[in-house]
Amino acid sequence: LARLAQGYYAASAALPESLGMALLSSPVVVWFTGTVMAKTQDRHTLAYLHDQHQRYFSAFDHRRVLVESYRASIRGTVLDVADRLALPVLLVAGAQDELGSVAGQERLARRIREVSPRVRLEVFDGVGHLIHYERAPETAGVMRDFLRTD
The missing domain is CATH 3.40.50.11320 (Rossmann fold)
Structure with missing residues (x-):
């Protein structure tokens, strides 16, 4: 999953601005990541999780800042x-x-x-x-x- 995330952010950074932004804020990608990371089968928890991710995971202004934040998060711990x-x-x-x-x-x-x-x-x-x-x-x-x- 970590390698998949690295590829996702690398592709988002390499694409032209509009395509990179579309990939980073894609509702399908946001839904997929929440689904993959969630382990619960409780439908209410899943619904809340997906609602929150759809509302807030794409709420960023600049692709560069988001990609740099991701890179910083994996460079050091x-x-x-x-x-x-x-x-x-x-x-x-x-x-x-x-x-x-x-x-x-x-x-x-x-x-x-x-x-x-x-x-x-x-x-x-x-x-x-x-x-x-x-x-x-x-x-x-x-x-x-x-x-x-x-």
Whole structure:
């Protein structure tokens, strides 16, 4: 999935401006990406997810900025600065996330733990990259619990 995303953004950047913008804001592509990343079968959650993606994923002004943002997001990761995160850190991951991995999150937690007073990794089974849609109440609960803990 990550390679597919790289190809998508590379093609969007290489095309003439109008075609690149059309590809980046295509409702079909936006629907497809949400469908691929979602793991839930709950039709209400899927409907909400697709509604939000259709409303907001194409709300950008300049193709260049969006493509540069994507490139920046894959060039570096929080792992690059993990040894400087000397603060409490909560990591929330989906066990079936195609854009990340549980092993990667565990590695990150270990690195942060070297300097942080408190690190917690919460992994939700049956969820991919869209935890904030598929497990919103549970994620909020984990965040509340983490913030309450001294």
